[in-house]
Amino acid sequence: MPQSRTASLLTIYPYITSRDQQLLQLLDDHQVLTTDQVHRMLFHARRTCQIRLGDLYGLGLLDRFRFARDGGGSQPWHWTLGHHGHQFQAAAHQRPEPSLRTSRQTVQRLSANPHLNHLLTANELFVRLTADARHHHGARLDRWRSESMATKQFRTITADGHGLWSAGDATVGFFLETDTGTEPLGRVVAKLDRYAQLIRRGGLRYPVLFWLGGEHREEHLHRLLRGEHDGVSVATGHPHQPPGRSGLAPGRRHRPGPARRAAQRPRPARGGQSELRRRRDLRSLTDPDSRTASAVTAGQRHGRRS
Template sequence: MPQSRSASLLAIYPHITSRDRQLLQLLDDHRVLTTDQIHRMLFLARRTCQIRLGELTALGLLDRFRFARAGGGSHPWHWTLGHQGQRFQAAAHHRPEPTVRASRQSVDRLSANPNLTHLLTANEFFVRLTVYARWHPEARLDRWWSETMTTKQFRTITADGHGLWSATDTTVGFFLEADTGTEPLGRVVAKLDRYAQLIHRGGPRYPVLFWLGSEQREEHLHRLLRGRRDSAPLATATHPTDPAEAVWLTGGGTGRVRLTELPSDHGQPVADNPNYDESGFVL
């Protein structure tokens, strides 16, 4: 089955399944995923996942990289679009076709990106919601926007992502701040000002979710938040938790609640971007 990397897209089409297309779109939108993340979202057996990823790499649709561990061995494979995958997505979305050199440079830059860990952390948040919805028919991740897409739509905020999460008859919108512990918490808190400005302009009043690396950092953040009167609602949880469950501590709250129990007001999506259509999507 494996084809030469230089094979035409038309020759590759018979080998691309609907699940492959879903994976290509995920990588086009979110740039990089690990083997484990792809396995949990799209496959049942890890070995089946590994074999298929190898086949897609042989077709040139995917590329991969990984790093050495300090104590020996290697970190997991990181997967991204290969040249043929970038060509396929460009054709699907009416974008200019990339050159081989441009495709190679995009992978090289991604692998050397100092914010790679942060990107994977933000993606992991949405991966967990996707996996939860996979096994709970009453739940859905209706929207998963990357940092780039979120910034394009809302302009003045710098969220790490935006989503719409539904369970039974409730839909909650949210903005994600995925914290890896590299920023002073004072700077993290200051981000709330931009969300408050968005609300004042008539934008959505979505909770800002601070996903933190430890309970100690979460406690410290809440100490800094005491006495603040922000227009932007917020909630916190830590990385080991499942974001769909009752893990969210609201600002000034005394107990943990589920994601769908957080306050959420969709406001006027058109207020901050003139390119929205009535559904809230960009034209």
């Protein structure tokens, strides 16, 4: 295999597999993935994944960067499109061919982006769903839209992603809101207003999935979600759920682990207030094609901050 990163794109076509093309499209759509994320989505053996990523880097199809880890060592490699990868994707989608300088600037800006962790966390939800579908018959991620793609499609909202998840004969669409703990939870809950506006305009009544930094943050969010919020359905999850709770454990079929939790209908609690229960899968919320489905609702703001 040629190792020159300055070779012509056409000369490396014989070395590009269908799986490589799938990876190039993923990175074109979602900008960056770690070695572990690529492994879980596309490969069985981690070592095979590492070797192939190195080959694609040598061909100039991929580029990579990583940072020092606090306390010593290095973070995992972060993979993105290299110059030849940008050229290939531009040709595939009939876009203007980027210059070498443009390709390098794209990688540099991405690596220095202060929202890089937010992007990786948002991608992680979809990576988990993709990996889950690989190991469970009848489960599949039918759609994965990035923030820019979702914003372009739905305009009013600024979701961090949008997906369609199927398990068996059930399918549910959802909007993703990723929370890395950098803003007050009251402001996070306020994002539901735009989704309510989308529904009032006749838009799709998809649930909003809040992907939070941990269980403690998740519990705080549910204390803020009280009563009705113009019919907006809410599901929650976090990346640190134990395997047995995330729905990704072996033998658990057709369960979208990262979206395991969902806010159920409020029920009376002490003092006459409402309490939100969270024991349903994302797929049980609603059928995306049904405007009259029995969707759970949550989320009236009360002006509190965490």
